[in-house]
Amino acid sequence: MKNTNGSKFDQDKSSKVLNDLKQASEADYSTSTAELPPPGGRISAITSNLRALGRMMQPGRPHRPVYLLLFVTNSCHARCAHCFYWRETNKPVQTLSLPEIDSLCASLGPMVQVTLTGGSPELRDDLPQIVNIVRRRCHPLNLTICYTGDLPEVIEAQVRESLEANPGLKLAVNISLDGLGSDHDRYRRRKGLFDRAVESVKRLTQVRDDYPNLCVGCGICVHGLNSDGAIATARWAMENLSLDNLSPVLVRGDTYDQDARNGDVEAFLEIANFTRDRLHSGEFRGYSTATHRLINAKDIVQKEMIAEIARGGSMPVVCSALHDTAVVYADGSVPICEMRDETIGNVRDYNMDLGAMWTLPEAYEKRRGILRGECSCWHHCFLSTPIVREPRLWKRLARHAFFSARKQSI
């Protein structure tokens, strides 16, 4: 055990909750999955969601994360110009096993948001089991999977299996599209990826016919190479794919290709505005959660805020890193956030108890630095929960929530 000297890390508590699962080996995981709680009905979902939201709405109090970005693999078929994770992709690492992910999720309890990302999550054969674990241990208000879209058949099968095993699961699946045709392939250095990504979206929209809780979206990264093309791609996707949502992302971090830095803020905002208008008009359904109006409204405000920060404004809310929002990389290391290299350790060294790591002295120290404003950025995941919690923004949120998704019926 690392760093127990002088730390508030409660080894007994962590061991009590997690020890049995920690003993499970990869080989006998079937025993462990048999012990997973059932997916639960509507009442247990509501109870879990309220508990997670209750935790989130306490701004000052240290609490376990409610928003998790879990890198399920670092394997990736692409080599994207805008990738901030490029130094780690395809490196030989010991990826978190199912029992380890189970222990991690058991330590967190109810969550607001869990995002499964990578690498290319479709390369992980056991992804549906990871979804089972997340759903049954954390019951998130929304679970998102970010795919490159490289393996349409695999993606369709994984999503179907996940939804079949977890009735009522609120699942959002995002397929990345940053350009049209060969432009997309060039940005991502993967021949034929555009066609396969589009095929993935089309297959997912068919899955949605059977599982209306599925929200099918496209993520469009606006970076230094595609500013004009990004708008055309967004328009094309809106007109040709039956999407529920579109998520523009403004490039950030230490990109693989230096020319990809400095995305055009105005292009990003234009795509964000199309999306807002479609959410208002009901042409986009947005998320399928019970609180979809609030989440859609949060997304709209978040995009406006990202543009304000990227134009040189200060962060209007305090970043949620080391507070609400946690990142766990494929090898278990826990960075402060996706933008900074420093880690607070590896969750494997803490019995997979991520919440316990939040109480480490170094985590407090780094959190204090964030509260003092030692860094600033527009990473959307770290703005999400503070936006919902900030009373100054409630009027703005309420206005968008009122207009958003009036035609939704889930």
Ligand code: SF4
């Ligand atoms: S941004 Fe591209 S290269 Fe980087 S992990 Fe994602 S899909 Fe792979």
Ligand code: SF4
């Ligand atoms: S403001 Fe940005 S760089 Fe600083 S901790 Fe938050 S996410 Fe990381």
